[in-house]
Amino acid sequence: xxxxxxxxxxxxxxxxxxxxxxxxxxxxxxxxxxxxxxxxxxxxxxxxxxxxxxxxxxxxxxxxxxxxxxxxxxxxxxxxxxxxxxxxxxxxxxxxxxxxxxxxxxxxxxxxxxxxxxxxxxxxxxxxxxx
Numbered sequence: 001x002x003x004x005x006x007x008x009x010x011x012x013x014x015x016x017x018x019x020x021x022x023x024x025x026x027x028x029x030x031x032x033x034x035x036x037x038x039x040x041x042x043x044x045x046x047x048x049x050x051x052x053x054x055x056x057x058x059x060x061x062x063x064x065x066x067x068x069x070x071x072x073x074x075x076x077x078x079x080x081x082x083x084x085x086x087x088x089x090x091x092x093x094x095x096x097x098x099x100x101x102x103x104x105x106x107x108x109x110x111x112x113x114x115x116x117x118x119x120x121x122x123x124x125x126x127x128x129x130x131x
Contacts, residue, residue, distance in 0.1 A: 008131040009048050018045055018071070018078055027083050031099040035086040042079045051077055061085060081116040083121055 025038035049072060054064050090104040091097050113124040 009050075009052055010072040011052065011064070014045055014049055014052070014073045015067075015074065018042070018074060021045075022078055022081070026078070026085055028094055029098055030097050031097060032086065035082050038080055039079065039082045039086065042075060042082060046075050046079070076116075080121055080123075083123055084112045084114050087123055 021038055021041050025034040025041070054062075054068060054101060079118045085095065085097075088095075088108060089097065089100045090108045091101050092103055092108065109128050111128055113126055115122050115124070
């Protein structure tokens with residue numbers, strides 16, 4: 001949200017596109033091509049988001065600023081969800097990879113940990129502890 005732009009995008013417009021994208025390409029049934037496409041489209045939405053300019057300057061409660069910050073957070077979470085889903089080459093629980101329909105406990109009985117390092121998404125894993 002910096003610099004000058006003639007963008008006609010709004011937080012609501014980007015939110016609606018992100019919601020449809022995540023439902024269509026990173027939903028419960030997913031595969032490598034849909035997740036790869038989702039990640040590319042999320043990056044394009046993030047670039048558009050960076051050009052959004054706020055028009056209101058309310059001092060009491062700025063709804064436009066709030067929605068803009070929320071959409072920025074949703075874009076970050078969507079990126080990490082798609083990234084983690086792409087890395088996990090198995091089906092487990094409610095998340096089904098049509099290109100990897102079986103569960104793979106030997107390789108994937110672990111937690112996926114997503115974070116940011118130096119502003120970039122980072123994916124790590126942590127062993128699952130049996131109870």
